[in-house]
Amino acid sequence: MSVVPYALPFRTPIRTARVRMADRRGLLVRVRAGALEGLGDAAPWPGFGLEPLVACEAALHRACRELRGARLDGVGDTEAWLEGLARVAPAAAGALRTALEDLAAKGRGIPLAAHLGGRPAGDVPVAALLGEGPAAALAAEAEARCREGFRTLKVKLTGRVELDRRRLEAVRRAAPPPVALRIDAGRGFGAAEAEAGLAGLARHAPEFVEEPLADPEPRAIARLLCTCPVPVAFDESLADRELRESVLEHGAGHFAVIKPAALGGPRRALALARDAREHGLRVVVTSFLDSAVGVAAALHLAAAVGCGEPAAGLATSRLFLRDVAVPPPIEGGRAAVPAQPGLGIELAPAATPNGARVRTGTPAERLA
Numbered sequence: 001m002s003v004v005p006y007a008l009p010f011r012t013p014i015r016t017a018r019v020r021m022a023d024r025r026g027l028l029v030r031v032r033a034g035a036l037e038g039l040g041d042a043a044p045w046p047g048f049g050l051e052p053l054v055a056c057e058a059a060l061h062r063a064c065r066e067l068r069g070a071r072l073d074g075v076g077d078t079e080a081w082l083e084g085l086a087r088v089a090p091a092a093a094g095a096l097r098t099a100l101e102d103l104a105a106k107g108r109g110i111p112l113a114a115h116l117g118g119r120p121a122g123d124v125p126v127a128a129l130l131g132e133g134p135a136a137a138l139a140a141e142a143e144a145r146c147r148e149g150f151r152t153l154k155v156k157l158t159g160r161v162e163l164d165r166r167r168l169e170a171v172r173r174a175a176p177p178p179v180a181l182r183i184d185a186g187r188g189f190g191a192a193e194a195e196a197g198l199a200g201l202a203r204h205a206p207e208f209v210e211e212p213l214a215d216p217e218p219r220a221i222a223r224l225l226c227t228c229p230v231p232v233a234f235d236e237s238l239a240d241r242e243l244r245e246s247v248l249e250h251g252a253g254h255f256a257v258i259k260p261a262a263l264g265g266p267r268r269a270l271a272l273a274r275d276a277r278e279h280g281l282r283v284v285v286t287s288f289l290d291s292a293v294g295v296a297a298a299l300h301l302a303a304a305v306g307c308g309e310p311a312a313g314l315a316t317s318r319l320f321l322r323d324v325a326v327p328p329p330i331e332g333g334r335a336a337v338p339a340q341p342g343l344g345i346e347l348a349p350a351a352t353p354n355g356a357r358v359r360t361g362t363p364a365e366r367l368a
Contacts, residue, residue, distance in 0.1 A: 038103030118304030252280030
């Protein structure tokens with residue numbers, strides 16, 4: 001086993017309510033058995049409720065020491081160890097599980113989607129995440145994405161009411177229905193103002209508004225889901241057991257955003273996706289703004305879930321100037337599911353085919 005730090009520069013810095021990020025930092029996990037290698041990606045997002053990156057790296061190096069030589073067919077001991085790791089470092093455990101699933105699929109000679117019980121090939125419709133510019137720039141970008149074949153667009157709110165109003169109106173003029181519009185509220189509404197705030201967004205006919213509550217707790221979630229005028233999607237709330245149970249109990253007709261990198265790996269995320277569907281929620285599989293390895297894992301999960309609609313949130317690799325591998329291609333608003341065994345992608349030894357180098361930590365690779 002080995003751990004490889006990476007830093008992928010954004011074309012334009014990403015801003016959230018908590019941080020401004022010039023690059024995306026994470027850790028690739030490489031697990032080898034004989035001639036085969038499995039890959040996983042750990043890139044905990046600040047404020048998402050996962051362990052900090054430094055703690056994630058420490059946990060993965062501990063795994064390198066303690067799991068070295070483990071038998072992959074001795075599921076019990078390995079899985080029990082991973083369960084313990086997940087309690088303190090869920091992102092690390094998810095990356096390790098992804099690498100082990102990739103390795104197992106390669107051992108069977110089938111794509112990860114088929115290994116998870118889904119279709120072995122095909123494509124998945126994906127949504128385009130728009131940038132953070134002013135209204136005119138956002139409208140031009142929306143028109144460009146629609147010309148490329150995207151039929152679902154996503155806009156992140158800034159928290160400035162008048163600016164957000166202009167931006168959403170511009171996007172809707174440039175991309176009217178039937179183009180679907182997703183609005184990421186970024187937990188921007190207090191419980192008392194959420195209903196009125198969502199009513200104000202309803203005129204834009206959103207497919208859903210993601211994570212509107214600034215302080216989600218079970219009773220507030222239940223009240224919101226029973227009264228809100230637009231569909232609501234839950235993302236980071238699903239990583240919390242108590243909040244997840246409230247969403248499943250009251251969320252019929254709403255949306256569950258499934259990130260395998262934040263939910264314990266692809267098989268755990270698949271179980272949650274099926275559970276959400278059984279409770280009447282619609283499932284949207286997304287990446288974690290992570291590397292091509294994480295995007296490929298999420299794409300295979302989307303295929304295994306059987307995502308036809310709604311579109312998956314996987315068109316995120318274009319946000320980077322360079323990547324650790326060539327991401328799955330997107331054409332006409334659809335991402336091609338790799339047909340090769342496992343994830344179906346390979347790390348570039350020193351550069352991607354277009355010559356973009358991966359900046360790693362020091363040392364570049366730490367072997368167990």
